[in-house]
Each structure stands twice: as structure tokens, then as C-alpha cells.
Amino acid sequence: GCRGEVKLVVEAEPSTGTHTRSACALPAMAIQRIIVQLIVVGTQIVSRAFVEAYKQAIVNASRGGGAAQAAAGAVKRSGKLSVEDAHLILGTSKETNAEEILRRYKHIFEANDPGKGGSEYIRCKVDNAYNVLESEGVAPGRPKAEAAETGAAKEKSAS
Secondary structure, three states: OOOOEEEEEEOOOHHHOOOOEEEEEEEHHHHHHHHHHHHHHHHHHHHHHHHHHHHHHHHHHHHHOHHHHHHHHHHHHOOOOOHHHHHHHHOOOOOOOHHHHHHHHHHHHHHOOHHHOOOHHHHHHHHHHHHHHHHOOOOOOOOHHHHHHHHHHHHHHHO
């Protein structure tokens, strides 16, 4: 017998007249070595893919991370958002009507739902921007249910 080795069995069709034979082919250590090599190569492939995805994410953020950069920049400049910064965060301007401001706010706020992989930080900045425009009378007031939802989001982010 083949101790510590794996048997290789070769069978042929009985109609051809060939015989079934077995031979000691690969020692168990060789199979373990092959498995380890497969794991190492697989890990290298996944690692490279992760690094490439990370590099691409950095490139994408530098190209189109306007809302996030605007939110971060607005906070760095002063403790309170200006009306201009609020418009910048929401992607609106002074000429934008109240309904469009509300539509943009809802779109960005819902797109950044943390439950769907969004950013709570950006969500808070968007909410603060809308609050500034609302307090200035530029944006319409929100329904009570919506205001309660954003208040709950603020409490959650504060903890």
C-alpha cells in the first residue's frame, strides 16, 4: 500500500480490454503544499484587487466628491454655515426656487442613508445646510414627520 500518499486510480472501459490499475501518485505532503500555494496565490489576487479598488475610489473621490468637499470646507471656514455654503452643499444657487431646494435636499438626504451604505456625516451637513436656508426663508419648512426623522438622525450622530 501507499502509506502517507494518495492513491491514483486509473480505470478504462472494459470493452477495450484495458485493466484497472492503481499507483501511488502524489504524496500527502505534496497535496498540502499545493493547497497552501493555491491559498497564497488566491490571497495575492484578492489583495491586488482590493488595492486597485482603493486607488480607484481615491481617484473617484478627487474627481467628483464635490458635496463631501463642500461640506468639509464649509465647516473648516467657520463654525456656522453661510447661505452661500448651504447652497454649495445642496448643489443649488440663490436663483433656485424653494421647491427645487427641497427636492435636492430630499434626494441627497435619502441617497446618504447609512442603512443603504451612505454617509451620516454628509447627511448631517445636508440637513444643516437646509436648516440654514430654511431659517433664512429661502427654503420651505419641512413637514413634521420629516423634521422628526432628521432630528432623530442628529441625536444618533451626536452619540
